[in-house]
Amino acid sequence: MTGTGLSMADHDLQFFELLARDAPVPRYEDVVQQAQRDGVDRSTLNRIMMAKRLALELREVVGRRDRRRVELAALVDTARDLAGASDLQAGLRLVVRRAQLLLALDVAFVSLVDDTVGDSYVASAVGAAGTLTDGFRLPWRNGLVVPAEGGQPISWTADYLTDECLERHPITDSLIRGEGLCAVLSVALTVDGRHLGDLHVGHRQIRHFTPDEVASLRLLADLATTxxxxxxxxxDTSADLKQAxxxxxxxxxxxSVVREAGSLQPALTQLVLDGGGLDDIVTRTVRSLGGALHIRDRAGDVLAAVxxxxxxxxxxLARARLRAYTTNWPGRLTTGSWVFPLAARTDDLGYVLFHPEETFDHERVAALPGVxxxxxxxxxxxxxxxQDPSGDQLLEGLLGPLPGPDADGKQGQPIPVELDRPHVVVVARPEGVASPQMIERAVSVAHGLDGMKAMRGDHAVMSLPGEDPGAAAREVARELGGLLGLPVTAGGAGPVRTTDLVRRAYQEALRCVGALVALDATGRAVCSQDLGFLGLLVADGHDVPGFINRVLGPVLTYDAHRFTNLAETLEVYFDSGGSRARAAEMLHVHPNTVSRRLDRITQLLGRDWQQPDRAMDTQLALRLHRVRDLLSQEWDDPRWGPGSGEKPIPSAWPTGTVPSATAGHVPRKRG
Known part of the structure; x- marks a missing residue:
């Protein structure tokens, strides 16, 4: 058929023969050249060239359909393989390999969106030269190729580095150069409108992607997304199944724990009935609940432990014990331990302290009250x-009977018994609504085993070891107020060293509370010494020498040891209305002398001795001191010697308690 003298129909048949044999493209040109050698006319040659063009087009259509069939077969195989994938990473590796083979490109990879950071990262890659590795961070959520207008589900470029329509970033530019890529095609991975990531393919030569290639990659992306x-x-289903x-x-x-906890208390009760002790209870409880368990008394001493x-x-711990008593549910500490009180009637016997294992739960907590x-x-x-309940009963007896219509006013005087150490008596009254049981429980938690407690109407009485009634009252008010969540008014008295003085100290502490209420100072804590001259009224025995010594002691001692006149100067200074010049005139000294004496008084009494409250106490102490001096001088007068038949009324306060300030005094002359 390739001989000379062929007609046009023969040449046309040659094109069909080439198509049937899937001959290469140069063979089609050989048919045209043969027609020219055969000497066909111009019109026939044009028709032969048109037949060649149509044959080549038909060859391309058939080839494209064949390639498309192969691609679809490959996609079907990919879909089947993806259907059997149960691991995301394995599925992504399959997708990038198929993408590389499907389009016969150098590189393929998948990037996934990181919603936390707001960028994306390479999840799987194939054909990379080294820079493009799993975990590599890309600056954008859309992966590698981002058109300047953005928002496109499909984007591509034939030559990345020269394409001016793309948005630039140093990281992506460096990646493209490192991999030597030119052509890049990216397809978004979306499901239900949610952007999961992108599928990318790249080639190291300039390449213009055909619509069929773009469509194939998009189909592969849809399969990957599905x-x-x-x-x-x-x-998620597997995780839910594992969680279930x-x-x-x-x-x-x-x-199992509920059953064990439910049987724990009957087992412990039987253990006690069989003669078991605290150690047996603790051991049995820990064997059932796990963890560590301590039984402690009110003072915190361990009675039994595992x-x-x-x-x-x-x-x-104190607040948690009171809360547990109130709610009848164990209280949790920041250390992870749980506490529950040991209570019988109104007596606080101690508490159970339990530290659980990591598997501790609600059911085990519920077993603690039974324990x-x-x-x-x-x-x-x-x-x-x-010893504590009997101690409380002892305090009740020492305080005397409660006042009431049945009281006849006759009380037996307690037998003086020396205490093993000094005690102070504190009266505490919560200012607010709280049940008597709650107050008594809070008092028990607050003062521990070292003292005694008693309830009297709306207030609690505590006898505590110590020698500072004011400090004890403040401590009780702080602790009790913190436990109850209410302000507490407290008064202290003492110290006492014998039991017969407890009642008097209680009455004095009660008067201190009454004084605070009268002064509208509820929520405070004081003793008689803290009340200044008012302490003389509420204190048992009216300790005038003690009051003088507390207020003027440093000045009187200084006068006695230095033979100075500071006390007299102080009294004249007050009498002169606080005028230094007038005081100097009354004392017949230079005003600078008065100033120096007042400076010395400031050093001895403190800078606030001229404040109104202290100034009142100071003036009262000066007058009481002068009266005591006058009484002492009258008692020592020889006119009142033996045989006189009369004696002056003796001073109610022993002399010598406060150093006398009369020695070395210059008689004061008033002008």
């Missing part, structure tokens, strides 16, 4: 802590 969503659902299995196992464990506990904060109840029962049986 697979990713299915894997996500499968992963864990919850079922936990429910079975909790059911395991070590973190040291709790004392204030937090505490059984422990309290055993403590009562063994009479542990019995």
């Amino acid at each position: 697979a990713m969503d299915r894997i996500r659902v499968l992963s 299995q864990q919850e079922a196992a936990q429910a079975r464990a909790e059911l 395991g070590d506990l973190p040291t709790p904060d004392e204030r937090e 505490a109840q059984t422990t309290a029962m055993l403590l009562l049986v063994q009479n542990i802590g019995a």
